[in-house]
Every structure is written in structure tokens, then in C-alpha cells.
Amino acid sequence: MFENKGRTEIEQLGEFGLIDHLTKHIEIKNKTSVKGIGDDAAVLNFEGKKTLISTDLLLEGIHFDLAYMPLKHLGYKAIQVNLSDIYAMNGTASQVTVAIGLSSKFPLEAVEELYQGMTIACEKYGVDLIGGDTSSSKQGLIIGITSIGYADEKDICYRDGAQEGDLLCVSGDLGGAYIGLQLLEREKNIFLENPNIQPDLEGKDYIVERQLKPEARKDIVEVLKLMKIKPTSMIDISDGLSSEILHICKQSKKGCNLYEEKIPIDPMTYDTARDFGIDPTVCALNGGEDYELLFTIKQSDFEKIKNNPDISIIGHITEAAAGCNLISKAGIVHEIKAQGWTSLKSN
Amino acid sequence: MFENKGRTEIEQLGEFGLIDHLTKHIEIKNKTSVKGIGDDAAVLNFEGKKTLISTDLLLEGIHFDLAYMPLKHLGYKAIQVNLSDIYAMNGTASQVTVAIGLSSKFPLEAVEELYQGMTIACEKYGVDLIGGDTSSSKQGLIIGITSIGYADEKDICYRDGAQEGDLLCVSGDLGGAYIGLQLLEREKNIFLENPNIQPDLEGKDYIVERQLKPEARKDIVEVLKLMKIKPTSMIDISDGLSSEILHICKQSKKGCNLYEEKIPIDPMTYDTARDFGIDPTVCALNGGEDYELLFTIKQSDFEKIKNNPDISIIGHITEAAAGCNLISKAGIVHEIKAQGWTSLKSN
Numbered sequence: 001m002f003e004n005k006g007r008t009e010i011e012q013l014g015e016f017g018l019i020d021h022l023t024k025h026i027e028i029k030n031k032t033s034v035k036g037i038g039d040d041a042a043v044l045n046f047e048g049k050k051t052l053i054s055t056d057l058l059l060e061g062i063h064f065d066l067a068y069m070p071l072k073h074l075g076y077k078a079i080q081v082n083l084s085d086i087y088a089m090n091g092t093a094s095q096v097t098v099a100i101g102l103s104s105k106f107p108l109e110a111v112e113e114l115y116q117g118m119t120i121a122c123e124k125y126g127v128d129l130i131g132g133d134t135s136s137s138k139q140g141l142i143i144g145i146t147s148i149g150y151a152d153e154k155d156i157c158y159r160d161g162a163q164e165g166d167l168l169c170v171s172g173d174l175g176g177a178y179i180g181l182q183l184l185e186r187e188k189n190i191f192l193e194n195p196n197i198q199p200d201l202e203g204k205d206y207i208v209e210r211q212l213k214p215e216a217r218k219d220i221v222e223v224l225k226l227m228k229i230k231p232t233s234m235i236d237i238s239d240g241l242s243s244e245i246l247h248i249c250k251q252s253k254k255g256c257n258l259y260e261e262k263i264p265i266d267p268m269t270y271d272t273a274r275d276f277g278i279d280p281t282v283c284a285l286n287g288g289e290d291y292e293l294l295f296t297i298k299q300s301d302f303e304k305i306k307n308n309p310d311i312s313i314i315g316h317i318t319e320a321a322a323g324c325n326l327i328s329k330a331g332i333v334h335e336i337k338a339q340g341w342t343s344l345k346s347n
Numbered sequence: 348m349f350e351n352k353g354r355t356e357i358e359q360l361g362e363f364g365l366i367d368h369l370t371k372h373i374e375i376k377n378k379t380s381v382k383g384i385g386d387d388a389a390v391l392n393f394e395g396k397k398t399l400i401s402t403d404l405l406l407e408g409i410h411f412d413l414a415y416m417p418l419k420h421l422g423y424k425a426i427q428v429n430l431s432d433i434y435a436m437n438g439t440a441s442q443v444t445v446a447i448g449l450s451s452k453f454p455l456e457a458v459e460e461l462y463q464g465m466t467i468a469c470e471k472y473g474v475d476l477i478g479g480d481t482s483s484s485k486q487g488l489i490i491g492i493t494s495i496g497y498a499d500e501k502d503i504c505y506r507d508g509a510q511e512g513d514l515l516c517v518s519g520d521l522g523g524a525y526i527g528l529q530l531l532e533r534e535k536n537i538f539l540e541n542p543n544i545q546p547d548l549e550g551k552d553y554i555v556e557r558q559l560k561p562e563a564r565k566d567i568v569e570v571l572k573l574m575k576i577k578p579t580s581m582i583d584i585s586d587g588l589s590s591e592i593l594h595i596c597k598q599s600k601k602g603c604n605l606y607e608e609k610i611p612i613d614p615m616t617y618d619t620a621r622d623f624g625i626d627p628t629v630c631a632l633n634g635g636e637d638y639e640l641l642f643t644i645k646q647s648d649f650e651k652i653k654n655n656p657d658i659s660i661i662g663h664i665t666e667a668a669a670g671c672n673l674i675s676k677a678g679i680v681h682e683i684k685a686q687g688w689t690s691l692k693s694n
Contacts, residue, residue, distance in 0.1 A: 016685070034397060034500075035505065038506070038598070039436065039505050039506050039582075040401060040431075040432040040433075040435035040436050040506070040581075040582060040583060041399040041400055041401035041432050041433055041435070041436045041438070041494075041496070042399070042400045042401070043397050043398070043399055043436070043503060044397065044398040044399075044400065045397050045398070045500075046393060046398055047394065047395065048394065050381060050390050050391065050392055051390070051391040051392070051393055051398050051495075052388040052389070052390055052391075053388055053389045053391065053400075053442070053444060053477065053478065053493070053495060054387060054388035054389070054444075054478065055444040055445075055446045055478060055479055055480050055491065055493055056446065056480050057446040057447070057448055057480045057482050057489065057491055059448050059482060059483075059484050059485070059489065060485075061485045062448075062482060062483055062484065062485060063482070084387075085387040085388045086387075086388055088387035088388070089386065089387050089388045089390070091388070095400070097400060097401075097402040097493065098402075099402045099403065099404040099491055100404070101404055101406050101409075101489070130400065131400065131401065131402060132402055133402050133403050133404045135404050135406060135409060135410070136406075136409055137406050137409060138406070138407075138408040138409060138486065138487070139406065139407075139408075139484065139485065139486040139487060139489065140485075140486075142404065142406065142448070142489055144402065144404055144446055144491035146400070146402055146444065146493040147388075148398075148400060149388070153381075153392075156390060158382065158386050159385070159386050159387070234387075235386075235387060236387060251385070338363070
């Protein structure tokens with residue numbers, strides 16, 4: 001579960017000792033962060049810009065399984081997942097707060113690893129950790145992250161701006177995080193049945209990494225800005241492509257045509273899904289946790305985007321009455337249905 | 348645990364159905380809230396003001412016990428506790444986000460009660476609920492709240508601004524929330540031993556309410572503004588007077604003299620503490636959860652404040668070398684020690 005570096009009980013430090021220990025190396029770097037950790041609230045300065053706020057809760061046994069999720073990766077992922085929401089508004093992420101609940105099974109060394117992953121993510125994405133809360137928990141590990149960012153009002157992309165004729169685009173490739181999870185679950189079950197068998201993840205780095213160490217697409221937001229494209233709507237893919245497309249169509253009061261053959265799926269995702277007897281398209285549509293960006297752009301922006309290897313055009317927006325349709329490789333039209341992330345059904 | 352209104356399983360609604368159901372009546376009222384629930388992030392506008400952010404995590408079995416905490420009160424308290432941090436910066440609270448983890452023991456009706464309490468608190472304090480996250484949980488109820496507010500830079504009160512000679516002030520009275528908790532715990536234990544015995548809280552409304560339904564001191568922030576007093580430092584009392592005084596002294600690099608006889612304690616708190624064989628002063632110093640404001644003001648502001656029945660002057664700030672001292676009623680000098688909130692030790 002965590003690397004073996006000895007075991008220091010958190011009780012020895014107490015709450016304030018723990019907070020001091022974990023936060024003493026944290027530096028404030030953004031000029032928008034006026035005051036970080038150490039007071040009742042953090043103080044931020046977004047003069048002239050709009051403030052963006054998003055909150056996520058990650059619970060042990062629901063959102064992550066420490067049997068195969070190293071704590072450093074978990075810390076990294078927890079930050080990514082939340083920054084992704086700020087990028088999905090076409091904003092700049094600048095701060096995070098971190099609330100952690102810890103049961104007594106976690107020694108200080110474990111919490112340090114979690115924080116290390118968070119700190120690496122914050123540094124990589126240029127985000128300040130400005131505050132939080134630390135508590136004991138009876139329920140294992142609980143992580144609550146609030147991410148904060150900013151944008152000029154004219155740049156903000158909502159979910160409700162898609163117009164008829166707009167092109168439906170997605171960054172990166174889809175389904176990898178889901179099939180990576182299936183692989184990790186299988187190896188965990190084999191290990192539980194026979195602890196002498198080591199996990200066989202040989203050659204599966206890409207999809208395992210998609211699950212354990214996703215990257216929020218800050219780069220896509222920057223590339224769009226460079227290309228002078230403002231998406232008419234945008235959302236991040238946390239719950240699977242189907243669910244996110246329906247959010248955009250519902251809020252924009254539009255329909256869409258999505259072409260199965262255009263959905264970007266990595267060959268390793270494709271082959272591993274086949275090995276598991278799962279349709280790769282289903283992984284992309286309903287899998288979730290890819291943290292890619294789904295967005296719509298005007299047709300007039302087509303020339304700017306068409307040669308970008310990191311962006312795929314997967315369909316277009318139609319009038320609401322036409323419905324939300326998936327056109328299969330065989331040319332059959334299916335209605336897109338919400339599947340969504342199953343975290344509410346898992347208990 | 349919650350009023351009997353039938354039982355609707357949350358699974359029937361699904362995550363998005365639950366969010367829609369709970370949030371459909373939520374209206375945005377503050378002009379600083381540009382966009383609330385329904386996108387990847389909320390959008391806020393604090394043009395010309397600084398943004399204040401604070402996060403708290405409340406966990407079942409650690410921070411609250413549903414045996415005596417009605418869910419509506421819990422929702423109300425969860426919001427209060429967090430707004431209190433914004434007021435402690437001398438700011439105006441304007442928004443909250445709410446992240447909730449729910450185990451399957453909670454039907455929809457229970458979550459509705461929790462939300463009802465939150466909504467009542469938001470309305471009373473003029474705060475918009477602008478977003479959040481909802482998830483299943485394997486064990487019990489998890490509540491993560493982030494509160495957001497704003498202030499002019501010149502008005503913000505940090506913990507580190509106390510100066511030698513400043514008067515140490517506190518709002519309201521202290522120790523009530525702690526002794527209220529002792530009373531509720533006693534009645535719970537009697538009930539567990541003999542379920543036929545009903546709780547005897549007769550005439551104890553005030554201290555029970557201090558525990559179950561605290562009020563963040565927005566009114567004190569407003570009164571100070573009216574009196575043209577800017578505290579030189581301020582903090583809210585969540586962990587007990589001792590702990591908070593030490594925060595101010597440590598961060599301001601100062602000492603203090605605190606006079607036991609000046610600490611405001613309500614007669615019911617005093618008498619009930621005596622009944623329990625607890626020193627009432629200890630309840631005030633180490634009890635926590637009073638959510639009053641502790642602040643320092645310049646001596647020149649004494650005349651403005653001296654007749655305010657809701658503010659007590661309990662001591663003064665000294666040079667650091669003099670240490671942090673409690674002068675007892677008998678005139679004996681004790682060093683003030685951090686006790687702090689025990690939520691990290693309870694597991």
C-alpha cells in the first residue's frame with residue numbers, strides 16, 4: 001500500500017503538528033495567492049478576472065482501491081481530477097485546498113507519500129496548495145479537493161453554448177482508464193486467490209497509467225488559445241463520453257450525431273478490451289475517468305484544428321428534435337443513453 | 348435519526364437524478380455568483396475585492412453523532428462552521444460548495460433533511476450554494492464544505508497582526524457547546540442502557556443549542572464595521588479559547604495575559620459544568636465548537652466597545668518574552684497550553 005519507510009503514528013504529532021509537518025515546505029508561487037495556509041481562510045486576488053471553483057470528494061473503497069493505487073499516485077490523481085474541472089471552463093487553475101480524513105491504519109509516512117503526489121501535481125501544473133483540513137476518520141481515507149482558478153469573462157466556456165452545426169471534438173483518446181482499471185482488478189483478484197502470483201502488467205504501461213496517473217489537459221486549453229479558438233461549449237470526461245455529450249446537448253438544448261469510427265481509441269485499449277471480451281467503443285462511451293476534454297467549435301475553426309494529432313472531430317451538433325445519436329461503424333443509428341459513473345451504485 | 352417520511356432509496360434516482368432533485372430549488376441570489384450549480388466549476392465575480400476560501404471536513408462518528416444530532420441541524424451546523432472562518436477574516440461570506448458522501452443507510456428523505464438545514468443556513472446568512480459533489484460512501488455520512496467570501500484588502504484581519512498593548516476580546520460566551528455535548532452524550536448512554544428512559548434535557552435548551560445549532564458571528568463583523576473598529580488580529584473559536592489565543596500569539600510573535608474572571612461563561616454552562624464536576628473555565632479554554640470570534644483591538648478603540656454586551660475584554664497582548672499567561676481568579680499565573688480539538692485523537 002505504501003513504501004516501507006518505518007511507521008510514525010500520527011497521534012504523536014497531533015493535528016497542528018501534522019499540519020505543520022506536511023505544509024512546512026509548501027511555498028506560494030502564484031501572484032494571485034495573497035495568503036495561503038495558516039489562517040482561517042486563504043486570500044486570493046483575481047482582480048479583473050472571474051473566479052472559478054470546483055469541489056470533488058474521493059473515498060476509499062468507492063473511488064480508489066489502495067490494493068493497487070500507490071498513495072503517491074493517488075495524491076497526484078486527486079489533484080488532476082479536480083484541476084480538470086477548471087480547464088473544462090477554459091480557465092487557468094491557480095490554487096487548491098485539500099481536506100483529508102485519515103483512519104489510524106495510516107502512519108505519517110503514508111500521509112507524506114500522499115502529500116508528495118499532491119505536491120508534484122501542484123508544481124507541474126503551477127498550482128498553489130493554499131489550505132485545507134485534516135481530521136481522523138473511521139472510514140479509511142477521505143480526500144476532499146477544491147480547485148480554484150480564473151478566467152476573463154469572455155473566455156469562459158460553459159456547457160450550454162453548443163450551436164447547431166458545431167463540430168464535436170475530443171482531446172487524446174478514450175476508454176484507456178476504464179480498461180486499465182479492469183486489468184488492475186483482475187490482477188488484484190488473482191493475487192488475492194494466490195499471493196505467490198505477482199501482477200502481470202507487462203507491456204500494459206499506457207492503460208495502467210491512464211487509470212493510476214491521468215493528466216488534466218491544461219495543454220489543450222493553451223493550444224486552443226494559441227490557435228485563437230474559443231470552444232462554444234466544453235466539459236471534461238470524468239463519467240464517460242455518452243454522459244458528457246448528453247450534458248452538453250441537454251444544457252445547450254441541442255441534439256448531436258456522434259460517429260463511432262471517429263472515436264479515438266488507443267490500440268492497447270482496443271486490444272485489451274477485446275481480450276476482456278468488452279466492446280472498445282463501450283469503454284470509451286461509458287468507462288469514465290479519462291479526464292480528456294470534450295468540446296464544440298464553430299465549423300469555421302475546422303481548418304485550424306484539422307491537423308492537430310491530439311484533437312479528434314467525432315461528430316457534430318444538430319437541432320434538439322433530431323436527438324442524440326451514435327452512428328455505428330455499420331451505419332446503424334443508436335440513441336445515446338446516459339450510463340454515468342457508477343460510484344453511487346457501488347454501495 | 349431523521350423524521351419518518353417514508354423511505355426512497357437513492358439508487359432509484361442515480362447520481363444525476365439525486366443532484367437534480369436536491370438542487371432544483373436552489374436559486375442564486377448574490378451578484379458575485381455568476382454561475383452556480385450545473386457546470387464543471389462555478390463562476391464568481393469579486394472584481395476589486397480579494398477572494399477568501401476555507402474548507403472543512405465533517406465525518407460521522409468523529410465530528411458528529413447521528414444518535415442525537417438531527418440531520419437538519421447537522422446541515423445547518425455544517426454551513427455555520429465553515430462560514431465562521433470567512434467572518435474570522437473580517438470578510439463577507441457569499442458562497443459555499445457542498446460535497447457529500449452517503450452510505451446506503453440514508454434514504455432520499457434523510458438527504459433532503461440535511462439539505463434543508465443547509466439551505467436554511469444559506470438563506471439566513473445570504474450565501475449561495477453554488478456547487479459540490481455527491482458520492483456513495485461505504486461507512487456513514489461525510490460532509491465537505493468549502494466557503495467562499497470576499498473583502499477589501501484593507502479590511503482583512505489575519506492572525507498575525509496583534510500588537511503589544513492590544514486588548515484581547517471575545518464575542519458571546521464560551522464553553523456552552525462543550526458542556527452541551529457532555530449532556531447529550533450522557534443522555535445517549537442512559538438511553539443505550541435503557542431504551543425506555545427518554546432524554547432529560549429539560550431547561551437545558553441553551554447549551555444543547557450551542558452544540559447542535561451554533562451561529563457564526565456575522566453580526567459581530569457587521570457591528571465592528573459600524574463602530575469603525577478593525578481588529579488587529581482575529582480568529583474563530585473552533586478548538587477552544589486556549590488553542591486560538593496561542594495561534595494569535597504565535598503568529599503575531601507576542602505574549603498575552605488572559606484573566607480567568609473576565610472569560611464570559613453563561614450561568615447555565617457554569618451550573619451544568621459544576622454538575623458534571625468539570626471546571627467551567629476548562630470548558631471555555633479547551634472545549635471548542637463555540638464558533639465565537641476572538642480578536643485583538645487597539646486600546647484607543649476601548650471606548651467604542653466597552654458597553655457592547657456581546658463583546659468581552661478578556662486580557663491584553665504583551666511582548667513575546669512574557670509568555671502566554673492565564674491569571675486565575677485567585678491571582679495565580681498559569682502558562683496557557685494548547686489542548687486543541689481532539690478529533691485526531693478520537694480514533
